[in-house]
Amino acid sequence: MKGNKVVLSILHLLNDNRFYSVEYLAKQLNCSRTAITKALNTIKNLGINISNIPEKGYRCHDSFVWLNRDVIFQYHSLISKSYNLMIFDIIESTNKFLLNYPKEKQSCNAYVPVVTSEIQTYGRGRGGRLWYSGVGTNLAFSLRWRFDQGIYVLSGLSLVIGLAIVRTMRSLTNLEFNLKWPNDILFDNHKLAGVLIELRGNAIGPSFAVIGIGINFNLHESFTHAIDQKVTDLSTITGAKLNRNLVLSALLLELQIVLTQFHTCGFIPFKDEWIKCHAFHGKDVNLIMQDGSVIEGTVDGVNDDGSICLFTATGKNSYHIGDISLRLKPDNK
Ligand code: BTN
Secondary structure (H helix, E strand, O other): OHHHHHHHHHHHHHHOOEEEEEHHHHHHHOOOOOHOOOOOOHHHHHHHHHOEEEEEEEEEEEHHHHHHHHHOOOOOOHHHEEEEEEEEEEEEHHHHHHHHHOHHHHOOOOOEEEEEEEEEEEEEOHOOOOOOEOOOOEEEEEEEEEEOOOOHHHHOOOHHHHHHHHHHHHHHHHHOOOEEOOOOEEOOEEEEEEEEEEEOOOOOOEEEEEEEEEOOOOOOHHHHHHHOOOOHHHHHHHHHOOHHHHHHHHHHHHHHHHHHHHHHHHOOOHHHHHHEOOOOOOOOEEOOOOOEEEEEEEEEEEEEEEEEEEEEOOEEEEEOOOEEEEEEOOOOO
């Protein structure tokens, strides 16, 4: 049994507030005592509250909240009719799973496939980066939406998804979340969540979008120090442990609303609200292109197709979604 799987299996076993010895766990899970001890250390390092009494063994004081289909549907019963929700313990990538999902199983958006998993072993991020999602630290899920048109009409989609996340986070916490073009979700200039959209189809359609969302819930310190970006998580922001089932349920409800509207009206109805949420609106920025070249400019909103407008030395220019990243210059207030 691989490391992550041992961690998950122990957490399942320890979910009843009773004591378990290392020997017992090793026997139950059919692995070595060393593997059990290593997994127990990983669990402690995740910030999960477990104690060890030498004669009795280990006990977990936190009741670990698993992703649970019934609970997710209980929060908003309507979504049980709109989504085909699949929950895994471990998966390589929820986006990859839905890219390979058989086309014949989705002829319309009446029962939209959604996949979530406790762990992704190879979560995909933008620009070919990896997206880290360990046990209980993250909410990682993807859904697949079908469009009759070709992929050329889908520009602006990723901005709309970012907006749906901001709306949901604001209504769940009453706090001020923002966006960074095209679709990072920020709190106080720290990244809370990311969106990766992978499109398939052709110019005349039909086409489909696999919309992958990763939200940080409870990141480990070693991780936040290891990456070259300011990141945050919902535990830090709210000072509480938000239930991932509740957040997923609320997000699925909002996504259903925005995707239905986007499907018929495109990005335009969302544009003004999106600009109001943009943390970089009116700021001087560096826009880093795929080839590493940098464009300096001042952000002047976004266009009807979701591309960003910059005032630059050569005039007002627009830049489209791609492998572009936007960075605040250090002297920006
Ligand atoms: C980013 O780099 O900002 C986008 C990260 C998107 C990560 C999510 S997690 C769920 C889904 N499955 C993946 O493999 N990636 C996306």
